[in-house]
Amino acid sequence: MASQLAFKSRIASTSALEKIFNAQEMIASSHIAKARTVALEAKPYSDAIFDAVQALVAHTDDIRHPIVRKDEKNPRVAVLALTADRGMAGAYTSSVIRETESLLTRLDQQGRQPQLFVYGRRGVSYYRYRNRSIVKTWEGNSDRPGVDVAREISQALLETYMTPAAKGGVSELYIVFTEFINMVVQKVRVLRMLPLELIRPDQEQPEEAIDAPVPNDEHGSQGDRYVGLYDFEPSPQEVLDAVLPKYIQSRIHECLLTSAASETASRQNAMHTATDNAKGLIDDLTRRLNASRQAAITQELTEIVGSADALNKEEE
Amino acid sequence: MADTGKASMQVNIVSADRPIWSGQARSVTVPGTKGSMGIMPDHEPVLALLQEGNIRVQATDGGRQSFHVDSGFASFDSNKLTVAVDHYLEDADQGQQS
Numbered sequence: 001m002a003s004q005l006a007f008k009s010r011i012a013s014t015s016a017l018e019k020i021f022n023a024q025e026m027i028a029s030s031h032i033a034k035a036r037t038v039a040l041e042a043k044p045y046s047d048a049i050f051d052a053v054q055a056l057v058a059h060t061d062d063i064r065h066p067i068v069r070k071d072e073k074n075p076r077v078a079v080l081a082l083t084a085d086r087g088m089a090g091a092y093t094s095s096v097i098r099e100t101e102s103l104l105t106r107l108d109q110q111g112r113q114p115q116l117f118v119y120g121r122r123g124v125s126y127y128r129y130r131n132r133s134i135v136k137t138w139e140g141n142s143d144r145p146g147v148d149v150a151r152e153i154s155q156a157l158l159e160t161y162m163t164p165a166a167k168g169g170v171s172e173l174y175i176v177f178t179e180f181i182n183m184v185v186q187k188v189r190v191l192r193m194l195p196l197e198l199i200r201p202d203q204e205q206p207e208e209a210i211d212a213p214v215p216n217d218e219h220g221s222q223g224d225r226y227v228g229l230y231d232f233e234p235s236p237q238e239v240l241d242a243v244l245p246k247y248i249q250s251r252i253h254e255c256l257l258t259s260a261a262s263e264t265a266s267r268q269n270a271m272h273t274a275t276d277n278a279k280g281l282i283d284d285l286t287r288r289l290n291a292s293r294q295a296a297i298t299q300e301l302t303e304i305v306g307s308a309d310a311l312n313k314e315e316e
Numbered sequence: 317m318a319d320t321g322k323a324s325m326q327v328n329i330v331s332a333d334r335p336i337w338s339g340q341a342r343s344v345t346v347p348g349t350k351g352s353m354g355i356m357p358d359h360e361p362v363l364a365l366l367q368e369g370n371i372r373v374q375a376t377d378g379g380r381q382s383f384h385v386d387s388g389f390a391s392f393d394s395n396k397l398t399v400a401v402d403h404y405l406e407d408a409d410q411g412q413q414s
Contacts, residue, residue, distance in 0.1 A: 041334035041335060042332065042334070045330045045332050045333070045400050048328070048330055048399075052363055052389060052391050055363055147402075230362070233364035233365060239389070
């Protein structure tokens with residue numbers, strides 16, 4: 001049996017760890033509230049953009065913009081994976097990576113050439129270590145992404161998308177992100193962001209055919225009031241040029257925010273489990289420490305009784 | 317509509333990361349790319365791009381608000397004005413609370 005000293009030091013280190021896990025769990029749960037507020041505050045803007053895009057779609061005859069055009073001949077596609085900056089978030093990053101890998105394999109099988117874009121330090125180091133070529137990476141603040149990083153990402157991706165095929169442009173953009181459903185459930189999703197599929201409001205369809213993460217309730221009301229008269233300043237084409245990139249940026253921002261909330265939630269869950277495990281370990285170690293102390297006492301008693309007996313025998 | 321009897325419209329001003337102002341207003345001036353644009357209640361539906369400048373709001377309660385913003389767009393439809401901007405820089409001049 002291990003010495004009592006060894007047990008004591010293990011218990012001490014485990015309880016120190018438990019305190020850290022517990023603190024991390026509390027930090028994560030406080031961040032969740034923050035992540036929720038941030039997501040709520042960004043909602044009016046994305047709603048406004050969505051409405052504007054709907055208005056544009058409803059009031060212009062035919063949208064001929066590269067963002068909605070599909071260039072089938074170009075095999076190159078861009079894949080953006082949203083991962084975490086830090087670990088200790090359970091399977092958060094690894095499930096995103098698993099989904100990304102399977103998407104890449106699928107695209108490969110279709111004869112496409114996926115170009116990888118990664119956000120988050122964990123994902124970047126994963127692919128660097130495996131010598132995957134990454135076109136561009138972003139790091140930092142994966143648990144509270146600001147508008148700036150959303151802008152950087154969308155600008156870089158749009159630039160790649162708008163580049164002609166001959167110069168290394170891509171024809172499609174997929175985003176792998178984690179949707180925050182609730183505190184316990186977060187789902188990894190693949191969204192085809194570009195080219196946009198614009199659907200006229202009267203068609204009663206969500207705006208993107210696949211995996212549109214945010215339901216848009218304004219949708220129904222828009223359908224009924226089709227007004228022929230609608231003024232675009234300075235011109236429909238210029239408005240389109242300005243609004244569509246903003247729309248992409250706001251969608252990417254939305255993905256970043258829901259991923260951040262998921263990351264925090266997975267971190268909280270992981271830390272909760274770790275705290276529980278540490279507690280279990282401490283209980284177990286304490287029990288074994290007690291047993292070993294008891295054994296030592298019993299042994300001492302036996303020795304005393306034995307030697308007393310021996311002394312008594314000698315006297316007789 | 318507004319209790320004053322005058323026409324009013326619902327105004328929402330939002331930036332990319334948070335809502336800035338919302339309420340009833342009598343008139344709003346926005347910095348359009350082709351010069352300032354005044355919008356009054358029952359304006360025709362419009363979607364206008366904005367450049368950097370000040371948004372001035374005359375609220376129904378008499379308050380005046382001014383917001384300095386960079387690029388964005390304003391859309392007016394069904395007596396509802398939505399101004400979405402990339403960045404809200406700061407209050408341009410002293411408006412009353414929000």
